Amino acid sequence: MSLALRQTGALSRRALIRTMRVPQAWVPSLFFPLMLMAIFSGSFAQAPDRIPGFPEVAGFLDFIIAGTILQAVLIAGTSGGAAFASDIEGGFFDRLVSSPASRLALVGGRITANIVIGVAFAAFFILVATIFGARISAGVPGLLLVLVFTVFLAAAAGGLGVTLALRSGSAEAAQGAFPLFFALMFFSSAFFPRETMDGWFKTVADINPVSYVVEGMRVPIAGTGDAWDALLGLAIVIGLAAIALLATLRSLDRRLKGDL
Amino acid sequence: MPSVFIPSLVMPLFILVATAGAFRGIGGLPAFEGSSYLAFTIPMATVMGGGFSGINAGMTLARDMEGGFVDRLVASPSPRVALVLGPALAAMSRSAFTTTVIFIAGLIGGVALPGLAGTLIVYAVAAAFSVATACWAMGVALLTGTVQATPLMQVAVFVSIFFSVAYAPREAQDGWLRSISDVNPVTYLLEASRDAELTGVSLSSLGPAVLAAAGLIAALGAFAMLGLRRLGA
Numbered sequence: 001m002s003l004a005l006r007q008t009g010a011l012s013r014r015a016l017i018r019t020m021r022v023p024q025a026w027v028p029s030l031f032f033p034l035m036l037m038a039i040f041s042g043s044f045a046q047a048p049d050r051i052p053g054f055p056e057v058a059g060f061l062d063f064i065i066a067g068t069i070l071q072a073v074l075i076a077g078t079s080g081g082a083a084f085a086s087d088i089e090g091g092f093f094d095r096l097v098s099s100p101a102s103r104l105a106l107v108g109g110r111i112t113a114n115i116v117i118g119v120a121f122a123a124f125f126i127l128v129a130t131i132f133g134a135r136i137s138a139g140v141p142g143l144l145l146v147l148v149f150t151v152f153l154a155a156a157a158g159g160l161g162v163t164l165a166l167r168s169g170s171a172e173a174a175q176g177a178f179p180l181f182f183a184l185m186f187f188s189s190a191f192f193p194r195e196t197m198d199g200w201f202k203t204v205a206d207i208n209p210v211s212y213v214v215e216g217m218r219v220p221i222a223g224t225g226d227a228w229d230a231l232l233g234l235a236i237v238i239g240l241a242a243i244a245l246l247a248t249l250r251s252l253d254r255r256l257k258g259d260l
Numbered sequence: 261m262p263s264v265f266i267p268s269l270v271m272p273l274f275i276l277v278a279t280a281g282a283f284r285g286i287g288g289l290p291a292f293e294g295s296s297y298l299a300f301t302i303p304m305a306t307v308m309g310g311g312f313s314g315i316n317a318g319m320t321l322a323r324d325m326e327g328g329f330v331d332r333l334v335a336s337p338s339p340r341v342a343l344v345l346g347p348a349l350a351a352m353s354r355s356a357f358t359t360t361v362i363f364i365a366g367l368i369g370g371v372a373l374p375g376l377a378g379t380l381i382v383y384a385v386a387a388a389f390s391v392a393t394a395c396w397a398m399g400v401a402l403l404t405g406t407v408q409a410t411p412l413m414q415v416a417v418f419v420s421i422f423f424s425v426a427y428a429p430r431e432a433q434d435g436w437l438r439s440i441s442d443v444n445p446v447t448y449l450l451e452a453s454r455d456a457e458l459t460g461v462s463l464s465s466l467g468p469a470v471l472a473a474a475g476l477i478a479a480l481g482a483f484a485m486l487g488l489r490r491l492g493a
Binding site: 024028031035036038039040041042043044045046047050051052053054182183186187191192193195196197198199201205 | 274278279281282283284285286288289290291411415419422423426427428432433434436437438
């Protein structure tokens with residue numbers, strides 16, 4: 001087991017180094033969420049005080065941090081999946097398979113790298129938001145809880161990205177997960193509260209698990225909701241991560257058997 | 261080439277539906293003067309559709325450069341300016357198609373057309389932006405000669421739209437964003453289109469929009485021409 005962990009660590013380091021060497025792989029994950037955080041907080045600054053039903057928060061910037069982290073983690077998941085598919089296309093994956101490397105490490109390295117990237121991005125966004133006046137309402141324990149959320153969210157997004165890579169074997173197809181992530185994010189309460197939505201859009205946001213994850217993250221950051229919301233969000237994100245990881249292992253098994 | 265054209269149609273539609281649905285509540289602010297957020301978002305979606313049409317022109321030109329088609333055109337006796345003018349006109353017609361689809365989506369969502377003059381202004385603003393962004397994207401394509409420069413074409417267009425009055429009128433914006441919006445020409449294009457969509461033709465917003473469009477097309481057209489000159493160098 002310790003050998004498998006060491007191999008996972010080594011493959012994770014490789015994935016991180018390769019990601020950092022290719023700015024296209026990580027700059028969009030930082031740039032677009034940061035840009036939207038700035039634009040939304042500048043456009044909707046009056047919303048918390050004036051829109052009926054808007055949860056009580058210190059400012060829109062505090063409200064939007066959770067959605068920003070979510071966005072970055074989802075984009076990083078897509079990029080990670082595409083990078084894994086490139087390894088398949090380039091033959092690196094096959095060389096690993098023919099070596100005595102642990103089967104778990106084959107996928108664990110990339111997903112662990114995704115988690116590290118996700119946590120680093122979350123810390124970065126919180127730092128930037130703090131510089132511009134946001135505050136984590138639950139203090140250091142709240143910050144730790146947000147990072148726990150991020151770990152599972154990144155595992156879910158990374159797992160889904162790797163699953164698509166394993167099933168398609170194509171970087172382009174793995175990158176195709178982006179519209180799905182984009183839709184999941186926008187048709188949720190990531191950027192605006194469900195209390196202000198109505199009609200079919202609210203129905204979609206109500207059944208979208210991403211809404212509950214982001215609302216759970218918002219509890220320690222912006223002080224919205226209560227402990228139940230945080231627990232529900234945490235349970236859902238753990239469930240999503242578990243489903244994604246099971247799907248990854250199943251896809252790995254099928255690829256190793258030659259079914260894919 | 262459906263892989264180029266379809267995203268330029270789907271993305272503005274997606275932005276329209278997602279933005280109008282997610283941020284519906286913001287329409288309750290006094291600065292929105294009671295207009296529906298879907299109606300408020302239609303001009304942004306049409307301008308974005310124009311932007312995508314322009315980006316497509318640059319992507320297509322970059323592919324033609326990579327494939328050697330542009331070299332053959334340059335070696336032929338046809339005037340070089342046609343390399344830029346043709347795709348710019350094509351971008352205009354694509355933007356008209358996208359605007360029509362956005363209007364139809366608005367009708368389905370319960371937003372009536374803004375009358376003949378208002379409708380024409382919404383079309384014209386999107387078309388003007390498509391020409392400006394086509395000049396930008398083709399300039400990038402001509403200077404880089406590679407389709408890998410597409411993100412550069414896209415980011416500039418997105419940034420110019422998002423740092424304007426895309427999501428809220430200037431009256432509702434926070435200080436720093438308001439300062440950027442005030443000097444961003446896309447703000448004036450969007451305001452003219454939005455006035456036409458929400459309240460009817462307004463000369464007070466049309467004048468600045470004409471100036472902004474002319475300035476953008478002149479500056480970015482000069483950028484594309486610079487790329488054309490480099491092509492022969």
